[in-house]
Amino acid sequence: MPNPSTTDLNGDFVTSVGVKQRKIATETAITASTTIDAKSVKSVGVTTVVCSSVLYVTNSITNNVSVIDTNTNMVVDTITGFSNPDGIVVNSKTNLVYVYNFVLAQDDALSIIDATTNVIVNTVTDGRGVGQFGIAINESENLLYLASNDDISSYLIILDTISNQIIGTTTVPPDATGVAVDIQRNLIYVTSDTSGIVSVIDGDIGFVVTATVNVGGSPQGISVNELENKIYVATGGPNNLVSVINGNSYVVNATITVGDNPVGIAFNEENNQIYVSNIVSSNISVIDGGLDIVTFTITGGEQPTVITIDEDSNIVYVINQATNNISVIDGNSNELITTITVGILPQGITLFTPLC
Structure with missing residues (x-):
């Protein structure tokens, strides 16, 4: 813009080109044309539009967060100032990253990072005993959810990310572990490890538990397929299963045998595939979401846990706790591309893609 452009005082055309959707290293041809003395004149230039996604990885022993450029698969920054980040x-939408810290002998805390500067801009006292699967956000509502456990009970904490104030808590079965959000239906799902239960919490009616589903085992990671209204739960050992919950009836419609002790799980809505980390067998099970069967098994990391997916590029990132690195997997071929070394004992991972 502007289009058509006009010349400046020197006779030069000046214009700007906007990219409406996020692109990853996309070559774009720009054509400029004008008419001089009734003759058409054109000039074509090629530029590369790059919108870098960034990974943030918490390292609990080194008390820092690794920042990874996904275009180069290199650590470009290390943020300090945490206590056992998880x-x-x-x-x-707000360019803010939330890091849960285990603070000894006092209430735990959330560190808030400005993703544009990679600087901690705020710290909020919030929650107890929140693990690597126990944090999620509803960007549409600007609400953060924590699966919290104190010495007496377990509950879901609801934090308003605008005011950084707790606006509600909901009691759930013991040992709350994982949280997932259905943004479309404003529902929150919480797994309870020792109870073998998934709680369904309705955000539209005061965050009350409207249903519980007994999936057995030791459920930890959980992911939602909003399009088909299906919930996938990694039920841990000893069953080595992923439970598939019908989001309409809250009944387990299927169980899928995966590797040894599944803990982490992530859904890619672009290709309807589910990725499951099996911490004991040290592999990743790939599930076809249409058939609900394992179609591929990926090896390459030791003690894989939390998974995140860049759906635009179809790249899967998996934390390997035993080797202090991240597996980078091509979601098209399900092949390991590379590994990225981070700090000691990585716990959590999240993907930030700024609009460009």
Whole structure:
């Protein structure tokens, strides 16, 4: 813009080109044309539009967060100032990253990072005993959810990310572990490890538990297919299953045998595939979401846990706790591309893609 452009005082045309959708290293041809003395004149230039996604990884022993450029698969920054950082999530609309810290002998805390500067801008006292699967965000509502456990009970904490104030808590079965959000229906799902239960919490009616589903095992990671209204739960050992919950009836419609002790799980809505990390067998099970069967098994990392997916590029990122690195997997071929070394004992991972 502007289009058509006009010349400046020197006779030069000046214009700007906007990219409406996020692109990853996309070559774009720009054509300029004008008419001089009734003759058409054209000039074509090629530029590369790059919108870098960024990974944030919490490292609990080194008390820092690794920042990874996904175009180069290199650590470009290391943020310090944390205490045993664990679960992490980003609000891409506000450019804020939330890091849960285990603080000894006092209430735990959330560190808030400005993703544009990679600087901690605020710290909020919030929650107890929140693990690597126990943090999620609803960007549409600007609400953060924590699966919290104190010495007496377990509950879901609801934090308003605008005011950084707790606006509600909901009691759930013991040992709350994982959280997932259905933004379309404003529902929150919470797994309870020792109870073998998934709680369904309705955000439209005061965050009350409207249903519980007994999936058995030790459910930890959980992911939602909003299009088909299906919920996938990694039920841990000893069953080595992923439970598939019908989001309409809250009944387990299917169980899928995966590797040894599944803990982490992520859904890619672009290709309807589910990725499951099996921490004991050290592999990743790939599930076809249409058939609900395992179609591929990926090896390459030791003790894989939390998974995140860049759906635009179809790249899967998996934390390997035993080797202190991140597996980078091509979601098209399900092949390991590379590994990225981070800090000691990585716990949580989140993907931030700024608008460009």
